[in-house]
Amino acid sequence: MSRSITLRNGRTFLAKLDDEENIIKSKADSYNNLVGLDDNRLSEDVRTDINAVIGEVNLLLRGKLKQFRGLCQANVTKSTSGEPIPLDSDLEGFWDITYPLIDKVKEKFAKLDMRKAKQWAPVEEYDPNDINNRPRALDDRLKQLQPQQNKSSKIPVTKSSNDDLKKLIQERRKAAANSANQNHDVEIFVAPK
Known part of the structure; x- marks a missing residue:
């Protein structure tokens, strides 16, 4: 051609x-x-x-x-x-x-x-x-860490459950910081699969 x-x-x-x-x-x-x-x-x-x-x-x-x-x-x-x-x-x-x-x-x-x-x-x-600027693809581990909705009732996760999760994370961070100051052991948290 x-x-x-x-x-x-x-x-x-x-x-x-x-x-x-x-x-x-x-x-x-x-x-x-x-x-x-x-x-x-x-x-x-x-x-x-x-x-x-x-x-x-x-x-x-x-x-x-x-x-x-x-x-x-x-x-x-x-x-x-x-x-x-x-x-x-x-x-x-x-x-x-x-x-x-x-x-x-x-x-x-x-x-x-x-x-x-x-x-x-x-x-x-x-x-x-x-x-x-692309939408981010969440891998399965990150999806597990996100609060889940009750699929049968379509009710969103409540604010109190989000607050509980935040408190738990803060407590674990404080505990990790205290244990790191007392001894030099490292604690690793892994999300369940």
């Missing part, structure tokens, strides 16, 4: 760049106007989140996108100041690196749009690729 690769030139990328810049600039401007209003509905956390995304847009516009624009213009005019003229394939590679940054900013604006639609309530985020 033959796959044709379409190389785009500097003019094509300049047009794409203009479109993407207009999208993120207009979003940044609208949120900047929203923050500029003295609106009591916006908490300090919301204002901070909005300003962080606007700042990311500004950095992107002044950094990578400005650099990419210069490369595209050098490709179109075929004149540089002693630098090699960027090839169409060079522009393809730079775009492949740059576009995910634009996409990331657009995703952040989409999250802000969701929060705005929910009167700025926090939006639960779950990233399956983030190791620290």
